[in-house]
Amino acid sequence: MDKQATFGFVLIGIVMLLWMWYQAPAPQPPHEMKSDTAAATLKQPPSKPREETPTLQVPDHVPGKVDPGTFFAARVTGNDKVITVETDLYTAELSTKGGMIRRWELKNYLTWDKRPIDLVAPGTGGDFSLLFTSADGKLVNTRELYFDTDRSGGSRVSLSRDESFTLTFSLPLENGGRLLKSLTFVNGTYAFDAKLQFVKVGDAISNFEYQVIWEHGIPYAERNSVDESSFAMGYAFSGGEVAELDANKVGEPKKADINGNTDWVATRNKYFAVAMIAEPGKSQGAYVEGIAEPRPNNGIEERYALALKMPLKGSGQESASVTVFLGPLEYDIVKGYGRGLENVMNLGAAWIIRPISEYVMIPLFRFLRLFIPNYGIIIIVFSIILKLGLTPLTKTSMKSMRKMQALTPMMNEIREKHKDDPQKMNQQVMNLYKEYGVNPASGCLPLLLQMPILFALYAVFRSSIELRQAHFVLWITDLSVPDSILQLPFTIPFFGIRDISGVALAMGVTMFAQQKMSVTDPRQKAMIWMMPIMMTLLFNGFPSGLNLYYFVFNVLSIGQQFWFNKQHEGDPLRKVEAKKGRGGILARITKDLPKLK
Numbered sequence: 146m147d148k149q150a151t152f153g154f155v156l157i158g159i160v161m162l163l164w165m166w167y168q169a170p171a172p173q174p175p176h177e178m179k180s181d182t183a184a185a186t187l188k189q190p191p192s193k194p195r196e197e198t199p200t201l202q203v204p205d206h207v208p209g210k211v212d213p214g215t216f217f218a219a220r221v222t223g224n225d226k227v228i229t230v231e232t233d234l235y236t237a238e239l240s241t242k243g244g245m246i247r248r249w250e251l252k253n254y255l256t257w258d259k260r261p262i263d264l265v266a267p268g269t270g271g272d273f274s275l276l277f278t279s280a281d282g283k284l285v286n287t288r289e290l291y292f293d294t295d296r297s298g299g300s301r302v303s304l305s306r307d308e309s310f311t312l313t314f315s316l317p318l319e320n321g322g323r324l325l326k327s328l329t330f331v332n333g334t335y336a337f338d339a340k341l342q343f344v345k346v347g348d349a350i351s352n353f354e355y356q357v358i359w360e361h362g363i364p365y366a367e368r369n370s371v372d373e374s375s376f377a378m379g380y381a382f383s384g385g386e387v388a389e390l391d392a393n394k395v396g397e398p399k400k401a402d403i404n405g406n407t408d409w410v411a412t413r414n415k416y417f418a419v420a421m422i423a424e425p426g427k428s429q430g431a432y433v434e435g436i437a438e439p440r441p442n443n444g445i446e447e448r449y450a451l452a453l454k455m456p457l458k459g460s461g462q463e464s465a466s467v468t469v470f471l472g473p474l475e476y477d478i479v480k481g482y483g484r485g486l487e488n489v490m491n492l493g494a495a496w497i498i499r500p501i502s503e504y505v506m507i508p509l510f511r512f513l514r515l516f517i518p519n520y521g522i523i524i525i526v527f528s529i530i531l532k533l534g535l536t537p538l539t540k541t542s543m544k545s546m547r548k549m550q551a552l553t554p555m556m557n558e559i560r561e562k563h564k565d566d567p568q569k570m571n572q573q574v575m576n577l578y579k580e581y582g583v584n585p586a587s588g589c590l591p592l593l594l595q596m597p598i599l600f601a602l603y604a605v606f607r608s609s610i611e612l613r614q615a616h617f618v619l620w621i622t623d624l625s626v627p628d629s630i631l632q633l634p635f636t637i638p639f640f641g642i643r644d645i646s647g648v649a650l651a652m653g654v655t656m657f658a659q660q661k662m663s664v665t666d667p668r669q670k671a672m673i674w675m676m677p678i679m680m681t682l683l684f685n686g687f688p689s690g691l692n693l694y695y696f697v698f699n700v701l702s703i704g705q706q707f708w709f710n711k712q713h714e715g716d717p718l719r720k721v722e723a724k725k726g727r728g729g730i731l732a733r734i735t736k737d738l739p740k741l742k
Contacts, residue, residue: 215319232304246471263364265471274360288360321345339467358453359450363413363449387489429454532701617689628689640682649681652681656676659702
């Protein structure tokens with residue numbers, strides 16, 4: 146391996162190091178929350194809301210301090226009846242207080258400590274309410290009001306096959322009008338449809354607008370809150386573009402206001418999401434607010450409040466529909482809504498990495514999953530497939546590197562002879578490459594081609610719910626996070642490493658073996674151990690699934706290198722015959738003309 150190949154390896158390592166540093170969030174120490182708020186901007190410039198329009202309210206509501214005004218005063222007190230809906234995928238609790246979702250517990254997923262996952266924030270009383278200004282100037286949040294329903298408290302509805310169930314909450318007004326929330330649940334889906342009806346509310350609700358709100362975000366489910374916060378975000382899809390709001394700093398709340406037709410708003414943690422999808426053409430904007438709060442052990446948690454702005458003309462009877470999704474970020478599920486909801490998934494940079502993740506990695510893993518039950522085995526099979534696909538290119542690279550090794554004595558002679566004339570030395574070296582048909586960059590080409598694939602794998606392995614808590618063998622119990630075989634009594638500076646990954650260590654050993662086989666120049670012996678150590682430290686914090694892929698790929702590369710060396714052992718170094726152009730052919734014809742006479 147010559148200087149060009151060495152430079153290529155170093156450059157790749159630096160790129161990966163910088164990329165990992167950019168991707169990984171630094172732990173933030175806890176400190177007091179500031180009372181002031183900071184304005185935030187989305188990817189598209191938000192426009193200011195009308196002064197008379199109420200903004201989304203994030204602070205907790207204090208019982209006994211609710212003043213809904215004249216039209217809703219009778220509904221501040223009442224009986225809280227809870228109705229349970231159970232499907233094959235979740236168990237939901239619905240409350241007549243606010244007509245809200247009080248619990249949404251998934252059946253097929255557990256938290257990191259093996260507890261049921263509830264996508265409704267605990268201790269909040271529920272979510273999914275309406276916010277508006279009453280005609281007498283009061284800001285009304287229906288979460289504080291008691292609805293009526295024809296179902297008795299404590300009743301339970303179980304759905305199977307393709308069954309569905311609709312529950313209607315009714316909120317009577319003092320003027321004789323009504324506000325109706327009809328929630329429809331269908332077995333086999335992670336969503337419910339909400340039909341909102343307003344009957345004779347024109348003189349009770351002002352400003353010709355109300356908001357459908359989800360105030361308390363989505364609770365965390367993973368062990369590392371800092372890592373999960375790197376995925377947490379608020380989203381709005383408006384005008385065919387996704388806008389993102391990231392409240393990633395403790396003490397700096399962020400807000401965003403969007404005006405114009407909005408398809409949906411959403412928030413997510415690492416693997417799950419809550420999204421409110423408006424009926425096409427119905428929503429006239431959105432609010433998204435985010436706040437980061439400190440957690441024990443230098444942790445951090447981000448919460449996002451969402452609102453869809455809905456028009457209200459004040460006519461005798463009006464209605465609108467909203468679909469609420471509460472479930473896993475599984476690509477086929479979110480894409481199946483056909484509204485661009487898959488854009489909340491973190492699958493890498495949109496211009497090159499995301500297409501590889503979206504159209505190659507995920508479909509291939511899904512296809513292999515049909516035959517192989519263990520994702521660790523799937524990763525091994527995937528490594529073999531990729532290695533076979535890159536074999537022609539790798540073979541060309543090995544031939545070039547073998548020639549480079551054979552040319553080393555001649556290059557050393559040229560360097561010694563022209564050490565005082567660098568320009569002539571480089572020219573002579575290039576002539577030597579040309580004479581023997583060597584491309585000095587070909588040794589790094591397979592590595593460069595693997596970089597987008599490696600980044601795509603990193604994105605998929607970190608955020609793909611299929612790999613979440615996927616067991617492989619022995620201590621590797623979750624392919625989506627780093628494995629650990631040893632905890633150091635200290636932290637490695639700069640890298641922040643304390644837990645040692647066994648798979649990353651094995652990958653580093655295979656890389657050392659590769660370097661040992663390829664590096665022959667005595668001046669580059671430092672590369673034999675320097676690159677493996679650097680890459681092991683770099684990959685130590687990567688998902689074990691990604692390290693498993695790279696480990697298998699390296700083992701296959703070592704076997705291929707060994708086989709190639711055996712096949713070509715003793716092959717002489719030959720010069721490349723110069724291609725003859727038209728002048729050479731004409732010269733031969735001219736030379737032979739006398740013989741034809």
